Amino acid sequence: MTGPTARPGGTPSPDVSSRGRSSADVSSSDVPSRAVSSSDVPSRDIPSSDVPSRDTPSSDVPSRDTPAAEVSALDSAQRLVADLSPSPAVWCSGLRKRYRRRTAVDDVSLTVGRGEVVGLLGPNGAGKTSVIKMLLGLVRPDAGEVLLLGRPGRDPSSRARVGYLPELFRYQPWLSAAEVLALHVRLTGLTVPAEERQECLATVGLADRATDRVGGFSKGMQQRLGLAVALVARPELVILDEPTSALDPVGRADVRDLVLALKARGVAVLLNSHLIGEVERVCDRVVILDKGRVVASGTLAELLGQRELRLRLDGVDAQAEARLAAAGPLTRTGDTFTVTLPGEQDGGIVPELVADLVRLGVRVHAVEPGRISLEERLLDILRTGPTEEHR
Numbered sequence: 001m002t003g004p005t006a007r008p009g010g011t012p013s014p015d016v017s018s019r020g021r022s023s024a025d026v027s028s029s030d031v032p033s034r035a036v037s038s039s040d041v042p043s044r045d046i047p048s049s050d051v052p053s054r055d056t057p058s059s060d061v062p063s064r065d066t067p068a069a070e071v072s073a074l075d076s077a078q079r080l081v082a083d084l085s086p087s088p089a090v091w092c093s094g095l096r097k098r099y100r101r102r103t104a105v106d107d108v109s110l111t112v113g114r115g116e117v118v119g120l121l122g123p124n125g126a127g128k129t130s131v132i133k134m135l136l137g138l139v140r141p142d143a144g145e146v147l148l149l150g151r152p153g154r155d156p157s158s159r160a161r162v163g164y165l166p167e168l169f170r171y172q173p174w175l176s177a178a179e180v181l182a183l184h185v186r187l188t189g190l191t192v193p194a195e196e197r198q199e200c201l202a203t204v205g206l207a208d209r210a211t212d213r214v215g216g217f218s219k220g221m222q223q224r225l226g227l228a229v230a231l232v233a234r235p236e237l238v239i240l241d242e243p244t245s246a247l248d249p250v251g252r253a254d255v256r257d258l259v260l261a262l263k264a265r266g267v268a269v270l271l272n273s274h275l276i277g278e279v280e281r282v283c284d285r286v287v288i289l290d291k292g293r294v295v296a297s298g299t300l301a302e303l304l305g306q307r308e309l310r311l312r313l314d315g316v317d318a319q320a321e322a323r324l325a326a327a328g329p330l331t332r333t334g335d336t337f338t339v340t341l342p343g344e345q346d347g348g349i350v351p352e353l354v355a356d357l358v359r360l361g362v363r364v365h366a367v368e369p370g371r372i373s374l375e376e377r378l379l380d381i382l383r384t385g386p387t388e389e390h391r
């Protein structure tokens with residue numbers, strides 16, 4: 001996944017507004033303001049003003065005098081645009097960042113599809129937060145390109161539909177939790193009714209602290225409030241940088257449920273977390289960074305494989321053992337047989353094996369698919385370096 005990737009069909013919008021700013025964002029001096037030109041393939045993210053519409057009175061819109069051929073061409077163009085798949089929630093290519101002589105991010109490209117949950121993993125200093133800040137336009141990349149929801153990441157309007165929980169943040173201590181949410185909703189330029197804001201506080205477990213001043217909140221409560229801020233303006237993409245670092249086990253489980261609920265609603269999530277078990281439970285795909293580079297990426301099945309099958313059996317004769325060995329390399333410890341299945345398995349391989357064993361008179365006590373954990377794979381990749389298979 002390293003190296004520049006083809007740009008998706010997102011056409012940046014010239015519309016720039018202050019929507020999507022967060023009072024927890026880093027200083028505006030980090031935020032580039034240069035406009036980005038566009039010349040790409042259209043996507044559904046094209047502002048509707050760029051697309052000819054029969055409903056909009058305009059000099060470009062066909063009138064009764066417009067020749068039929070022209071109307072038909074406009075119809076086709078509209079259909080073509082409507083049929084295009086939406087651009088990814090996050091797309092970046094060739095991101096690089098140096099801080100003085102230290103390279104923090106080196107040629108990082110990644111994509112988060114709509115409704116997809118992607119985990120960003122890597123050791124301390126790997127460049128995860130730097131990548132996130134470049135995606136959000138909070139740090140200027142030395143090279144590379146970013147599109148958020150089909151618009152340039154540097155365009156503040158792209159962030160109106162992005163919820164962001166920064167790794168380090170501090171809200172105005174003199175405001176109440178409800179006031180912090182109201183402030184952030186105003187910054188997005190959207191209208192979110194008070195009841196919905198209160199529901200959002202309830203979602204993160206702060207329903208009964210709405211009127212309390214944030215200055216008196218514990219670290220975990222501040223992190224819960226940060227989550228509420230990230231979620232309150234009905235985002236289409238949520239970027240969570242270490243969302244559970246201060247949370248208790250119940251809070252962590254809540255965040256897991258929350259990420260799964262977002263996914264169920266079609267919201268894309270980019271999750272940076274050192275809690276690998278959490279990432280393994282909620283993420284569709286994982287991108288592993290080390291020393292600023294992508295060292296591995298893929299779905300959990302791709303990264304972890306699903307190659308082992310452990311069976312606890314009795315009554316295994318030579319014929320049954322031969323059947324087990326036909327499924328893949330076989331080892332035996334007491335009554336436990338472990339078969340290494342081929343990488344590309346078809347879904348029928350396990351039920352067929354079990355049915356054959358039963359037919360051969362074997363008593364099947366347990367069948368367990370085994371695979372290594374994401375933590376083991378991560379350590380393996382970081383210690384020994386990536387293989388072609390991981391990249």
Ligand SMILES: Nc1ncnc2c1ncn2[C@@H]1O[C@H](COP(=O)(O)OP(=O)(O)OP(=O)(O)O)[C@@H](O)[C@H]1O
Pocket residue numbers: 099102103104122123124125126127128129130131
């Ligand atoms: N503002 C900055 N000035 C100088 N160096 C920086 C700055 N921000 C990050 N770095 C350096 O860039 C590298 C990557 O840092 P980054 O915070 O992106 O890593 P990370 O993977 O998020 O780490 P962690 O898991 O510890 O949060 C580190 O070597 C860090 O010291």
